[in-house]
Amino acid sequence: xxxxxxxxxxxxxxxxxxxxxxxxxxxxxxxxxxxxxxxxxxxxxxxxxxxxxxxxxxxxxxxxx
Numbered sequence: 029x030x031x032x033x034x035x036x037x038x039x040x041x042x043x044x045x046x047x048x049x050x051x052x053x054x055x056x057x058x059x060x061x062x063x064x065x066x067x068x069x070x071x072x073x074x075x076x077x078x079x080x081x082x083x084x085x086x087x088x089x090x091x092x093x
Contacts (some may be wrong), residue, residue, distance in 0.1 A: 029053045033062040033087070037069075039082075050086060058088045 032049065036058075038046035050056065063083070070076040083090075 029055065030057040030059065031062070033065045036062070036066060036082070040078075056086060056088045058083065058090050060090055060092065062088055 035046050039050060045078065066079050066083075067076060070079055
């Protein structure tokens with residue numbers, strides 16, 4: 029499933045429903061545009077690292093072509 033930026037923002041804001049959806053989905057994809065939107069929205073370096081760690085921990089694939 030391809031996830032939009034909004035659902036990842038909802039997870040960051042504490043939405044359990046959004047988190048469960050991500051957890052129960054086996055194949056997780058994120059567009060490069062959504063990835064960049066998340067990084068651009070980071071408030072500081074700590075938040076930037078949190079986003080990268082989240083993407084890695086939940087094994088999102090980011091298709092490059």
